[in-house]
Amino acid sequence: MPRTPAPEQLAIDGGTPIRGKLLPYGRQSIDEDDIAAVVEVLRGDWLTTGPTVVAFEQALAKRAGAKHGIAFCNGTAALHACMGALGVGPGDEVLVPALTFVATANAVVFQGATPVFVDVDERTLLMDPRDAARKVTPRTKAIVPVDFAGQPCDYPGLRRLAAKHRLKIVADACHALGGRQQDRPVGSLADLTAFSFHPVKHITTGEGGLVTTDDDEIARRLRLFRNHGIATDHRERSLAGTWDYDMVELGHNLRLTDIQAALGLSQLRKLDAWLERRNAIASAFDQAFAKIPGVSVLPRVAGDRNAYHLYVLQVDGARFTKGRDGWYAALRAEGIGVNVHYKPVHLHPFYRNRFGTGPGTLPHAEAAFQRILSLPMFPAMTDADVQDVVRAVRKVAAAYARA
Numbered sequence: 006m007p008r009t010p011a012p013e014q015l016a017i018d019g020g021t022p023i024r025g026k027l028l029p030y031g032r033q034s035i036d037e038d039d040i041a042a043v044v045e046v047l048r049g050d051w052l053t054t055g056p057t058v059v060a061f062e063q064a065l066a067k068r069a070g071a072k073h074g075i076a077f078c079n080g081t082a083a084l085h086a087c088m089g090a091l092g093v094g095p096g097d098e099v100l101v102p103a104l105t106f107v108a109t110a111n112a113v114v115f116q117g118a119t120p121v122f123v124d125v126d127e128r129t130l131l132m133d134p135r136d137a138a139r140k141v142t143p144r145t146k147a148i149v150p151v152d153f154a155g156q157p158c159d160y161p162g163l164r165r166l167a168a169k170h171r172l173k174i175v176a177d178a179c180h181a182l183g184g185r186q187q188d189r190p191v192g193s194l195a196d197l198t199a200f201s202f203h204p205v206k207h208i209t210t211g212e213g214g215l216v217t218t219d220d221d222e223i224a225r226r227l228r229l230f231r232n233h234g235i236a237t238d239h240r241e242r243s244l245a246g247t248w249d250y251d252m253v254e255l256g257h258n259l260r261l262t263d264i265q266a267a268l269g270l271s272q273l274r275k276l277d278a279w280l281e282r283r284n285a286i287a288s289a290f291d292q293a294f295a296k297i298p299g300v301s302v303l304p305r306v307a308g309d310r311n312a313y314h315l316y317v318l319q320v321d322g323a324r325f326t327k328g329r330d331g332w333y334a335a336l337r338a339e340g341i342g343v344n345v346h347y348k349p350v351h352l353h354p355f356y357r358n359r360f361g362t363g364p365g366t367l368p369h370a371e372a373a374f375q376r377i378l379s380l381p382m383f384p385a386m387t388d389a390d391v392q393d394v395v396r397a398v399r400k401v402a403a404a405y406a407r408a
């Protein structure tokens with residue numbers, strides 16, 4: 006008679022997986038309202054940047070507590086435009102946390118400037134203002150803190166540093182739309198704030214991004230950068246009844262379309278409900294994982310609202326027979342679509358070759374990289390999905406626990 010495997014045997018060792026079909030780590034939610042909003046634009050006069058982009062920019066800026074919103078074709082373009090609008094160029098240095106997506110640093114390199122990597126706080130995994138202070142030089146022009154996983158950075162500390170050295174703060178808030186630091190929304194905490202609307206982010210436009218700022222001149226420069234360095238856009242000329250335009254500096258075409266903005270506007274209406282669901286899932290995870298020896302979760306800051314783009318679990322290699330990569334493989338085999346955010350940027354070959362970065366220089370980011378796993382986290386996850394993730398983590402922890 007064939008032997009059925011014991012229930013605690015891991016799927017990777019031939020046991021029965023918790024789920025037959027992989028639960029992804031992130032996924033968009035699209036409903037009939039979203040589809041109708043896009044179709045309406047398709048039937049109208051404006052496909053690319055027109056009135057719907059303007060409406061989306063205004064709605065998002067209002068939500069984020071800022072005077073201006075300037076939309077871009079993706080979050081990377083939004084960050085690139087921030088560097089361009091601040092006049093960051095060759096010879097300049099920009100402080101970037103080591104633990105982030107490569108796009109944060111790439112935006113600096115696009116402008117011919119040098120990203121200087123700053124270590125993260127060991128506990129929060131957010132840019133450490135003390136290490137940032139050590140890395141300021143006369144060439145430093147800006148700081149780009151990243152609201153990793155959705156938790157706003159130490160902006161009070163960063164603003165003190167920025168004021169002392171006359172630096173601009175560009176928040177990479179691609180993880181943090183809808184987040185809050187005490188009573189201030191993400192989008193109002195820095196000089197410029199960049200968001201992304203990639204499908205795994207809080208709301209989506211397929212591809213898309215946006216920058217918020219209160220500064221009229223920076224807003225004007227962001228718009229120039231987005232549209233070839235031309236002072237007026239097609240819609241403005243059409244409204245003014247003129248063909249004439251001046252290109253005043255070199256810009257790019259980084260525009261969002263009205264088709265995408267229609268989706269973004271429709272999605273924005275659901276942001277608050279989705280943030281609540283993300284927070285409820287995080288609370289369920291926090292509670293469950295507090296009881297498992299050898300794993301830990303990121304701390305919460307009282308009074309802040311974490312937007313929970315990611316839910317990060319940290320596994321203590323010394324407490325288990327397998328490290329992070331072993332856990333990754335085991336959880337994937339159980340049908341749980343875990344991921345790793347991120348390999349520290351200074352460890353990527355491009356940065357090592359071009360800027361001479363490498364291991365041993367940013368100890369907290371490098372140590373965190375050995376521990377971190379992103380668990381599935383998206384608003385459409387059901388309570389049963391959440392329980393599957395918890396069961397899988399318990400199962401792997403039990404199988405790999407050191408005696």
Ligand SMILES: *Cc1c(COP(=O)(O)O)cnc(C)c1O
Pocket residue numbers: 079080081082105106108109151177179180201202203212213214
């Ligand atoms: C998603 C993301 C970006 C880039 O966004 P895209 O819209 O994919 O270009 C930049 N920084 C961080 C931290 C991100 O998570």
